[in-house]
Amino acid sequence: MPLSASQGAEPRSSTAVSTRQQQFEALVRAHSGELYRYAYWLCGESALAQDLVQETFMRAWRSLDSLRETVAAKSWLTTILRREHARLFERKPMPTTDLTELELSDTAPGPERTGEDAVMRAAIGRLEPKYRDPLVLQVLGGFSCEEIARQLDITEAAVMTQVFRARQKLKAMLDGEEREAEVYGLP
Amino acid sequence: MDCLEFRRLLGSDPRVTDPAARAHLEACPRCQDAHARAQAFEARIAQALTVAVPEGLADRVLLTQLTSERRRRTTGFRYGWIALAAAAALVVAIGFVRRERTLGVTLPDLVVAHISGEERDALKTHDPVPSAEVDKAFADRGVHLASVPAGISYVHKCPVGDFRTVHMVMPRDDNPVSVIYVPRYHAPGVTNFERGALRGREVPIADGTLVMVGESATGFDSIEHAWRDALQGTAQTAAGSR
Numbered sequence: 001m002p003l004s005a006s007q008g009a010e011p012r013s014s015t016a017v018s019t020r021q022q023q024f025e026a027l028v029r030a031h032s033g034e035l036y037r038y039a040y041w042l043c044g045e046s047a048l049a050q051d052l053v054q055e056t057f058m059r060a061w062r063s064l065d066s067l068r069e070t071v072a073a074k075s076w077l078t079t080i081l082r083r084e085h086a087r088l089f090e091r092k093p094m095p096t097t098d099l100t101e102l103e104l105s106d107t108a109p110g111p112e113r114t115g116e117d118a119v120m121r122a123a124i125g126r127l128e129p130k131y132r133d134p135l136v137l138q139v140l141g142g143f144s145c146e147e148i149a150r151q152l153d154i155t156e157a158a159v160m161t162q163v164f165r166a167r168q169k170l171k172a173m174l175d176g177e178e179r180e181a182e183v184y185g186l187p
Numbered sequence: 188m189d190c191l192e193f194r195r196l197l198g199s200d201p202r203v204t205d206p207a208a209r210a211h212l213e214a215c216p217r218c219q220d221a222h223a224r225a226q227a228f229e230a231r232i233a234q235a236l237t238v239a240v241p242e243g244l245a246d247r248v249l250l251t252q253l254t255s256e257r258r259r260r261t262t263g264f265r266y267g268w269i270a271l272a273a274a275a276a277l278v279v280a281i282g283f284v285r286r287e288r289t290l291g292v293t294l295p296d297l298v299v300a301h302i303s304g305e306e307r308d309a310l311k312t313h314d315p316v317p318s319a320e321v322d323k324a325f326a327d328r329g330v331h332l333a334s335v336p337a338g339i340s341y342v343h344k345c346p347v348g349d350f351r352t353v354h355m356v357m358p359r360d361d362n363p364v365s366v367i368y369v370p371r372y373h374a375p376g377v378t379n380f381e382r383g384a385l386r387g388r389e390v391p392i393a394d395g396t397l398v399m400v401g402e403s404a405t406g407f408d409s410i411e412h413a414w415r416d417a418l419q420g421t422a423q424t425a426a427g428s429r
Contacts, residue, residue: 024249024252028249033245036244050241054248058251058255061252116231116235124235136236139233139236145199145200159199161199163198164195170228
């Protein structure tokens with residue numbers, strides 16, 4: 001469903017408004033989940049992540065006409081979310097949430113909260129943001145190193161180095177965790 | 188591409204999309220093992236990152252947006268009306284300014300110009316006009332009469348300059364007097380004037396101004412009194428509201 005330039009420029013008749021609303025709804029349905037997850041790994045709090053997603057979509061709605069192609073929507077929304085996150089920190093210094101104490105208890109405990117996932121999440125939470133951010137963008141967002149470089153405004157080579165090191169660090173941490181889990185008989 | 192370069196690429200992006208890396212992967216069993224391990228590790232990362240999305244998040248986002256949009260439209264609509272009202276007020280203000288400028292020419296000037304151009308035949312008749320006709324002409328101008336003065340030989344709703352008036356002729360002792368009532372315009376006070384051979388008087392009465400013009404001032408007092416009664420009511424005239 002490409003958004004043509006003419007659609008973006010046409011007068012706001014009731015039909016155009018309706019079409020615009022439909023496009024927006026499609027965007028929300030398609031991307032709110034992954035945006036929430038990205039927001040969650042940015043800030044480490046479910047409530048804050050939801051606020052970020054909300055604000056991101058409100059900003060997206062206001063400038064929806066600048067979105068020319070739906071294939072670019074994910075990148076566009078992610079950029080808005082990152083800016084909104086940065087703005088939030090500018091407005092109000094956030095409590096220094098240490099993602100090593102990641103708010104993993106913000107949703108009801110379930111099977112995915114235990115075992116491997118919990119260990120991996122804790123490890124990801126311990127990564128420095130400069131390693132975690134590109135990794136999350138790559139794995140969750142499915143962005144290429146080139147796209148991540150544009151998002152983060154760094155070089156592609158820097159992105160490749162950071163995601164490489166992120167995985168190395170995770171492996172190192174998990175080796176320790178797994179050995180500890182084996183010692184204490186944890187799942 | 189050698190194994191070292193492939194492993195570096197694998198660590199950076201386990202999806203291995205580069206054609207040269209794909210070619211190396213197909214040809215190197217050791218790197219195929221490394222690739223399989225990398226894919227398993229990547230699946231673990233992906234699964235861990237995939238935290239549960241709060242139920243109804245998309246609906247809440249849409250609800251907020253729709254609510255905000257409705258509020259914005261309502262506000263815009265309201266401001267639209269405010270703008271319209273402001274525009275209307277401006278038009279009215281300009282109207283008053285234009286009238287004031289017209290009145291710079293003066294209302295008596297306009298009345299004299301009007302009767303000189305249109306009234307000659309009207310001045311010749313002495314037959315009284317039915318009271319109902321006079322009453323209706325005023326009612327059409329939004330003016331209620333307490334009574335209709337006697338001796339009106341002509342009545343017509345006329346535009347005089349920018350004013351919408353009721354134009355009448357009231358003969359008095361062989362001196363036909365042109366009488367024009369201008370609703371909703373208030374002359375600053377009673378003014379007698381002369382224009383060539385014509386005499387006149389401008390009198391604010393009730394919610395408007397009465398202008399009388401004739402070859403002499405004969406009958407002006409009685410006509411003024413009659414119209415005070417008609418426009419203000421007898422009681423007020425008797426109480427000396429003039």
